[in-house]
Amino acid sequence: xxxxxxxxxxxxxxxxxxxxxxxxxxxxxxxxxxxxxxxxxxxxxxxxxxxxxxxxxxxxxxxxxxxxxxxxxxxxxxxxxxxxxxxxxxxxxxxxxxxxxxxxxxxxxxxxxxxxxxxxxxxxxxxxxxxxxxxxxxxxxxxxxxxxxxxxxxxxxxxxxxxxxxxxxxxxxxxxxxxxxxxxxxxxxxxxxxxxxxxxxxxxxxxxxxxxxxxxxxxxxxxxxxxxxxxxxxxxxxxxxxxxxxxxxxxxxxxxxxxxxxxxxxxxxxxxxxxxxxxxxxxxxxxxxxxxx
Ligand SMILES: [Cu+2]
Numbered sequence: 001x002x003x004x005x006x007x008x009x010x011x012x013x014x015x016x017x018x019x020x021x022x023x024x025x026x027x028x029x030x031x032x033x034x035x036x037x038x039x040x041x042x043x044x045x046x047x048x049x050x051x052x053x054x055x056x057x058x059x060x061x062x063x064x065x066x067x068x069x070x071x072x073x074x075x076x077x078x079x080x081x082x083x084x085x086x087x088x089x090x091x092x093x094x095x096x097x098x099x100x101x102x103x104x105x106x107x108x109x110x111x112x113x114x115x116x117x118x119x120x121x122x123x124x125x126x127x128x129x130x131x132x133x134x135x136x137x138x139x140x141x142x143x144x145x146x147x148x149x150x151x152x153x154x155x156x157x158x159x160x161x162x163x164x165x166x167x168x169x170x171x172x173x174x175x176x177x178x179x180x181x182x183x184x185x186x187x188x189x190x191x192x193x194x195x196x197x198x199x200x201x202x203x204x205x206x207x208x209x210x211x212x213x214x215x216x217x218x219x220x221x222x223x224x225x226x227x228x229x230x231x232x233x234x235x236x237x238x239x240x241x242x243x244x245x246x247x248x249x250x251x252x253x254x255x256x257x258x259x260x261x262x263x264x265x266x267x268x269x270x271x272x273x274x275x276x277x278x279x280x281x282x283x284x285x286x287x288x289x290x291x292x293x
Contacts, residue, residue: 037209037232038233047208049209049211050210050229050230050232050255051212051226053129053211054211056125056211057211063121064118071114131193131225135192135225138152138154138192138194139152141194141196141216143202143204143205143216143238143242144198144199145200145245146248146249147164148161148249148251150182152265155265156269158269159272160268162183162184162252164249175235177250178250179252180250180252184252184254185264185268186228187258188228188229188258189227189228189229189258190227190228190258191225191227192225192227192228194224195223196216196221196222196223197218197219197220197222198217201243202217202240204216204238205236205251206251210226210228215240216240228253231255231256233253233254235251235253236252236253237251
């Protein structure tokens with residue numbers, strides 16, 4: 001009977017190990033195949049970086065992973081040592097030591113050093129992310145309940161609204177809750193300053209692959225920046241709970257070559273001309289094309 005239960009237990013352990021190995025292989029493959037700035041099923045880790053800020057954020061994240069792993073391994077080793085070496089059987093007469101100055105100094109100094117080692121690159125990165133010294137262009141982002149509007153103050157006040165595409169209107173290839181009617185279009189290899197604000201409640205303009213997350217606060221102008229390293233489409237979302245349609249104000253950014261961006265500017269100037277004549281007038285939330293269905 002004992003042999004039978006032993007055999008069963010071993011089989012169960014073998015099956016569990018096999019499952020873990022399979023999971024590692026599958027997630028490894030998915031992680032290397034998947035390449036796009038959008039959420040993916042079974043995604044492990046973060047979206048591929050598209051800006052120097054995100055490159056650095058990833059590097060810092062990996063550095064922290066190593067530090068936390070080493071600390072966890074060290075604590076686990078200490079625990080195991082104590083369990084084996086000082087249990088009731090192997091150490092029947094416990095020591096009555098209650099103070100050890102050297103150890104007390106060590107366990108104060110070492111964690112402080114670890115925190116300093118973490119804090120230095122963390123502060124450097126924070127200041128690097130904060131603002132770009134010489135922006136090539138500026139974009140103003142305004143959060144509304146529940147859509148975004150974008151302005152290009154350097155481009156004769158080009159401005160437009162960006163609304164989510166309703167489920168019923170999705171065309172093949174468009175992403176549900178991520179695609180919008182008018183994406184923000186930017187040139188690559190350009191230092192772009194982003195000014196973020198809001199007209200009603202607090203929103204947050206968040207693009208994971210850019211490493212940009214900026215609160216949109218009424219009456220304030222928050223600043224961030226990005227420099228997109230390659231052409232492509234990048235998705236983000238409002239990630240500050242802002243009301244019932246919080247989930248329906250995604251961000252879509254199309255990064256073009258500098259030449260293609262100039263061509264887009266010409267087309268956009270014509271397409272959104274009516275918005276420019278609108279000037280500072282209050283815009284009402286755009287009604288989706290599907291309304292009335
Ligand atoms: Cu919002």
